[in-house]
Amino acid sequence: MPTKNLDKYSQVKPSIAFPSKKNRRQMFCESRVEVGRLLELEFDPTVKRYLTQPDSYSYTRDGKQRRYTPDILCQGTDGTFWFEEVKSWKGANDQSFLEKHQFLTELFADVIGHPLRLRISETPYNCAWRGNLQFLYRYLDHSFSHASYRVMMGIRHPETVRSILQMSSPEQISMQSIFAGLAQGLLSFDRFKKVNLYTNVWGADHE
Numbered sequence: 001m002p003t004k005n006l007d008k009y010s011q012v013k014p015s016i017a018f019p020s021k022k023n024r025r026q027m028f029c030e031s032r033v034e035v036g037r038l039l040e041l042e043f044d045p046t047v048k049r050y051l052t053q054p055d056s057y058s059y060t061r062d063g064k065q066r067r068y069t070p071d072i073l074c075q076g077t078d079g080t081f082w083f084e085e086v087k088s089w090k091g092a093n094d095q096s097f098l099e100k101h102q103f104l105t106e107l108f109a110d111v112i113g114h115p116l117r118l119r120i121s122e123t124p125y126n127c128a129w130r131g132n133l134q135f136l137y138r139y140l141d142h143s144f145s146h147a148s149y150r151v152m153m154g155i156r157h158p159e160t161v162r163s164i165l166q167m168s169s170p171e172q173i174s175m176q177s178i179f180a181g182l183a184q185g186l187l188s189f190d191r192f193k194k195v196n197l198y199t200n201v202w203g204a205d206h207e
Contacts, residue, residue, distance in 0.1 A: 036123035142180035148173040158200040
């Protein structure tokens, strides 16, 4: 039977630095799969902030003392908190991992009071969606003029980035503003196709 107390250890030393705009500081993680998840969190409007490699905890299972560190602690915009364990699709389907995760899920719910969730990152290292997030990341803090905002709100049907620029004056909208519209959710697009001048975009309110 598991113990009903989780004793904290010091933080695990991470290995990959990630410059977080949402947290306004460097975050650290241990794998490229986790980096993909951090990119997703940066673009997720329901996540207020997050912390990677939070406290490690000791617990007892099968008579042995063990230690576990969740990958991420998240705070939602609604004030709720949850922990995440980030895995690739292959890692998440390993039977030994599933048994351990089920055990820890129940333990965190009983003892910590915040859920431990399994997240399968949607951004594998070489996929187009990850490349799009990496490209659009620089535009997350871009500000818009009233003119560019009006142009984007008027795109009711799919148009290429190039055609929008051709139909508008430079004073109305720029390529950077269109890409920022994609990054900040004002415009929609097929996320699994590489973003470029020939990407079809449309107003997010007109889906």
